[in-house]
Amino acid sequence: MSSEPAPLTQLTDEEILFRDTVRAFARRQIAPLVREMDEAAVLNKELLRQVFDLGLMGLEIPEEFGGQGGNFFQCVLAIEEISAVDPSVGVVVDVQNTIVNNALLRWANEAQKKRYLPLLASGTVGSYALSEAGSGSDAFALSTIAREESGCFVLNGRKLWISNAAEAGLFVLFANARQSEGYRGITAFLIERDFPGFHVGKKEGKLGIRASSTCELILDDCRVPEENVLGQVGKGYKIAIETLNEGRIAIGAQMVGLAQGALGHSVTYAKQRKQFGQPIGDFQAVRFELAKMATELEAARLLVYNAARLRDAGLPFVKEAAMAKYYASKVAEEIASAAIEIHGGVGITKDYPVEKLWRDAKIGRIYEGTSNIQLLTIAKKLLG
Numbered sequence: 001m002s003s004e005p006a007p008l009t010q011l012t013d014e015e016i017l018f019r020d021t022v023r024a025f026a027r028r029q030i031a032p033l034v035r036e037m038d039e040a041a042v043l044n045k046e047l048l049r050q051v052f053d054l055g056l057m058g059l060e061i062p063e064e065f066g067g068q069g070g071n072f073f074q075c076v077l078a079i080e081e082i083s084a085v086d087p088s089v090g091v092v093v094d095v096q097n098t099i100v101n102n103a104l105l106r107w108a109n110e111a112q113k114k115r116y117l118p119l120l121a122s123g124t125v126g127s128y129a130l131s132e133a134g135s136g137s138d139a140f141a142l143s144t145i146a147r148e149e150s151g152c153f154v155l156n157g158r159k160l161w162i163s164n165a166a167e168a169g170l171f172v173l174f175a176n177a178r179q180s181e182g183y184r185g186i187t188a189f190l191i192e193r194d195f196p197g198f199h200v201g202k203k204e205g206k207l208g209i210r211a212s213s214t215c216e217l218i219l220d221d222c223r224v225p226e227e228n229v230l231g232q233v234g235k236g237y238k239i240a241i242e243t244l245n246e247g248r249i250a251i252g253a254q255m256v257g258l259a260q261g262a263l264g265h266s267v268t269y270a271k272q273r274k275q276f277g278q279p280i281g282d283f284q285a286v287r288f289e290l291a292k293m294a295t296e297l298e299a300a301r302l303l304v305y306n307a308a309r310l311r312d313a314g315l316p317f318v319k320e321a322a323m324a325k326y327y328a329s330k331v332a333e334e335i336a337s338a339a340i341e342i343h344g345g346v347g348i349t350k351d352y353p354v355e356k357l358w359r360d361a362k363i364g365r366i367y368e369g370t371s372n373i374q375l376l377t378i379a380k381k382l383l384g
């Protein structure tokens, strides 16, 4: 029995139903709040509740733990659809599913799964805390220390740039438990927000994705029970590498969604706006610009879908994931910028959605590995 490989953008009936449900939710429930959340730099609490109620925060969590029992490709579809309307909400769904839940699904023991997965699926936001002031691209140079004491680890240090930390109840946090062993001492811990000695610090004021909080974390003799080590002591570096390899595909999806949003607004505007007695969309220069935007977007989407489908098929995907993030974030920035130009003067005002999408696009080339770090990964796969 032979089965032909399906075209990458061909979705199953189930995927179409899921995508359409998320699309309708994003247009009905998120769209009216986008501007207010951007200006206030706060995620709407009721909206967050709805995102949980729709099952979007536990997509890959098995049903026995209260999740949807879905796959990674569904995460990509959800992040894409939400980000077409608001990439800030996209990053909440992205971090939760593709790096926090993912880390627990792959490395948590049964007791940890029983305790935390039902919470993550139903109302607890998760954050992923790797970066520090002195360790960004060079993530394993982190200086947060975990000192072993009887029955627990005592953590001291600071984390920086931690997405969704203002709302989070659980943190997958990386600290070094054996400094003499360098990166082989890095260990992942599951930290509950109310553990003694743990504090969420300053929230950053940002250019884009403003409704997604980005905060400092302070660990001041934070006592973490030894049963909250995720995976093994000294294996945190592996957890970080492997979760981020997958997370990058989802950032690609966030950028594809953003670019789709910018293109959609541009097509609508090009049909409505008249100059020289005709819609600007009748001018060949504008038509060609829209055609180029659509082509670049399609190429980015194919890279993202391919990487996601490879991951779900259990095939090697690390190079493809890096390519997807690198390319989709580049294209998103370019498409959002072109969208502003197609809108002319109103494009840079807050009365139209495209200036926000352009601001939101910038982060795509920075978090979960900068574009240079993606190029390093791709080059390593090419050259060894």
Ligand SMILES: Cc1cc2nc3c(=O)[nH]c(=O)nc-3n(C[C@H](O)[C@H](O)[C@H](O)COP(=O)(O)OP(=O)(O)OC[C@H]3O[C@@H](n4cnc5c(N)ncnc54)[C@H](O)[C@@H]3O)c2cc1C
Residues within 6 Å of the ligand: 095, 127, 128, 129, 130, 131, 133, 135, 136, 137, 138, 160, 161, 162, 163, 164, 206, 214, 363, 366, 367, 368, 369, 370, 371, 372, 373, 376
């Ligand atoms: C809004 C936001 C949200 C974030 N969310 C999270 C989060 O939830 N969890 C978390 O752990 N982190 C998070 N981060 C941190 C993010 O992953 C880092 O900012 C990113 O990895 C880059 O690190 P850096 O800012 O220290 O830049 P640096 O590493 O200092 O890089 C500065 C420049 O140097 C270049 N560079 C560095 N090393 C090399 C090299 N070897 N070769 C070529 N060029 C190089 C980079 O490409 C970049 O252009 C977030 C950051 C932001 C801004």
